[in-house]
Amino acid sequence: MRTLAIVVLVVGVLLTAATWTAGGEHRVLSLAALGLLMVVLPAWAIWFTTGRTIEVHPDRVVVRRRGREVRTFAYDDLVDVRPGIDGSAGAATPEVWNKSVTLIGRTTARKRRGLKVTAQTVESIDPLLLALAPVVARKPELLPHDVHRELFAAYVHELGTSRRRG
Missing domain, CATH: 2.30.29 (PH-domain like)
Incomplete structure (x- = not known):
């Protein structure tokens, strides 16, 4: 699970950067949703499984x-x-x-x-x-x-x- 979370985290960081540079009228909302789904949740999963x-x-x-x-x-x-x-x-x-x-x-x-x-x-x-x-x-x-x-x-x-x- 940790490996999968790391992969999703890396992809999430890349997609977050791409979303920011693409612009658009809903850039902030898209960035927040993408960041939560692809960065925050995998980072939490890595933290939760490490050391347990x-x-x-x-x-x-x-x-x-x-x-x-x-x-x-x-x-x-x-x-x-x-x-x-x-x-x-x-x-x-x-x-x-x-x-x-x-x-x-x-x-x-x-x-x-x-x-x-x-x-x-x-x-x-x-x-x-x-x-x-x-x-x-x-x-x-x-x-x-x-x-x-x-x-x-x-x-x-x-x-x-x-x-x-x-």
């Missing part, structure tokens, strides 16, 4: 921004687990479809919070699946929908199969 790491631990997932812990999802505090499939981001991902797991929990203020963990946000999603398997076995209500139960079971089964081969 997701660490998978045996009992929790921790989100850090520039080394500072900003969010923790303890597996015992989860209220919902949603396995899914993300589309490929082109050359940045080796597979057409990538595994993802969305964790839904509650903060100390009882607000619902979610975190989507994908193959693009962690080195491997397998440690998360290994850590969640016993939690889901103890608390099957974390997977309330058949589609999520089946997908999670397939992920864990695939993980066990690949570990036996390797």
Whole structure:
């Protein structure tokens, strides 16, 4: 995502300069819209993704921004687990479809919070699946929908199969 944002940012700067020199009666409005869409948003995406790491631990997932812990999802505090499939981001991902797991929990203020963990946000999603398997076995209500139960079971089964081969 960061590479795409950098490319859009560079194209945005070039288009912004071209829009300014082209003139026209709506130059300022066009420049503002183009600048927001092609410069500000990609710059924000680069800033947001830089320095953000997701660490998978045996009992929790921790989100850090520039080394500072900003969010923790303890597996015992989860209220919902949603396995899914993300589309490929082109050359940045080796597979057409990538595994993802969305964790839904509650903060100390009882607000619902979610975190989507994908193959693009962690080195491997397998440690998360290994850590969640016993939690889901103890608390099957974390997977309330058949589609999520089946997908999670397939992920864990695939993980066990690949570990036996390797």
